Amino acid sequence: MTAPFLMFLLLSLLVVGAARADTETCIESTSALYQAFAEVDADNTSTVLFKLRSGTYSIGTGLALGYRNLDGDPNRSYGKRTIRGGYSAGCASQSETLGATSLVAAAGNPSVRIETNNNSLEISNISSQNVDFVLSN
DSSP: OOHHHHHHHHHHHHHHHHHTOOEEEEEOSHHHHHHHHHHOOTTOOSOEEEEEESEEEEOOSOEEEOSGGGTOOTTSOOOOEEEEEEEOGGGOOBOOOTTSEEEEOOTTOOEEEEEOSSSOEEEESOEEESOEEEEEO
16 A cells, blocks of 8 residues: 555544544533533534533523524434433542432422434433423434
């Protein structure tokens, strides 16, 4: 193989790898949770993993993760969405302790709305109190 061909092959693999890169976010505060949800938009077709540090997250207003309301294509395939709780500081390790990560709301039951679109969703190791979950496709 020639050097120019090898360079082309290497660059091609880097471009393909970048297009399919997964998004993994360590969330350690309520404000970071809202920001992480807001940053997933209709152009993000990669797998998204939100790691929530153990603790209590106060949900004061509705929290939404959607695609169609952000001009998403209803026929497009989006990557898996995963929201997991129970992580240590910096999300270095995960604990299976029940209730380690909690979403808590005051009266009024704000919702956590998650819209999936041709993709799977996993929510694990998270408890909630006075929070309504709304899942749609």
